[in-house]
Amino acid sequence: MPIVIQPYTENFIAAVKEFNHRLKSARSFSDFLFFEQHLSALLPKAEHRDLYEEYFLALEDDVVRGGFVVKHQRFSFLGELKPIAFYHFPLSEGIVDKRYTNVGVQMLRKALRDHPFMFALGMGGFDQPLPRMLKAMGWSMSLVPFYFKVVRPFRFLRGMTELRRSATRRLSADVAAYTGAGPIAIRVMQGFKSKRKKNLAQPLEAQEISEFGDWTDVVWKSSSPRYAMIGERTRETLNLLYPAEGRKFIRLKVTAGSVPIGWLVLLDTQMSDNRHFGNLRVASIVDCLAAPENAAEVIRSGTQFLQKRNIDLIVSNQSHSDWGVALENSGFLRASSNCVFAVSPRLAELLQPFAGKVSQTHLNRGDGDGPIRL
């Protein structure tokens, strides 16, 4: 039977459950299961709304063989707004049954035909199937840099799963932790990078807020034209992306004097047997915005706020070079990233030359899938 790709409607929920059951039965783990609800819980399609998600299914005679999600959002390109599609969560029965190897290609081509200005983000590294497919289709790619700051070195050395994957590495980390050499080395490295230079004459203040107010639009209007590509971050979109109910997002308004210069969205998560972070308490700078010249102050405010909490580690992904420098000035170190930013050929036309423009884009964990696994 031919494969038909169509929007996910309520009458296919049972078929998606069967699809997930087949995937679970064929694989020893169930990392990859499709949504058992036909509408996005966070970003459903609504009238007069530019930010929403649509779910699609690949059907073979009403049997689900795959699915994917398209997130729609307006992006600013040096101040010019354009609707852009984000392709994510493609899942095909081809991963467990080679008769459906074709489904992944069909879904991707269908999505791209409908939305030529498309990007993908995250994906776990260049060696994963989706980035390899995108590369084959001529998409432009780069990595979104990853930064981290160790707040409690002893706990970091003892608890960071990534550092303890073998007996040798566990021993090295333990020796470093118990002799005190590790904490000293971490503090020296972070202190070496840290710079205290202040750009603003006015005193800075970081105030925790429960939702984003009208001032957010002022920050958006003044700062968005400064970025080669940035997802819309108006008051309306921010309150949709980081709603008051649900996850415990920390929203910080940063002011210089009484003038708002930027904001941050933070998370503070007690990990539990996490495959990267073990049982550490990990904070993340999920999202942020200011004019590039104020990035250092905004990052410093967020870092100081988080360091007062009982956290072990702060992490962040930032594509823009000024935000990267801002993190390093606040004592963050850069580590290898597996967060791939891939843009379709049509979208890449707006970012030429891609290799040079990508460091002027503003992408972080607030984009794409959002702060999952953080």
Add this chain to the structure above:
Amino acid sequence: MTLPTFERVQCIAADLFQVPAGSIAANSSPESIPTWDSVQQLNLILAVEQEFEVQFEPEELDHIRSIGDIVEQLQAKLASRL
């Protein structure tokens, strides 16, 4: 199916899947070739499109489940260009 078209597709597939050309038959499919996964499926289609200067629509891809299917779809596209 005409021999030259099949042979050209056979060579592309053999090169891609790193198997002898002689082992690629019309009924060869992802089920019979271990290295034929979803990424290689895309690479095969892109390589065929480039070789024959055609572009398959998503609906046409639906009919491609074996080497013979590719050759059939290809011949239909090439014929429609005449």
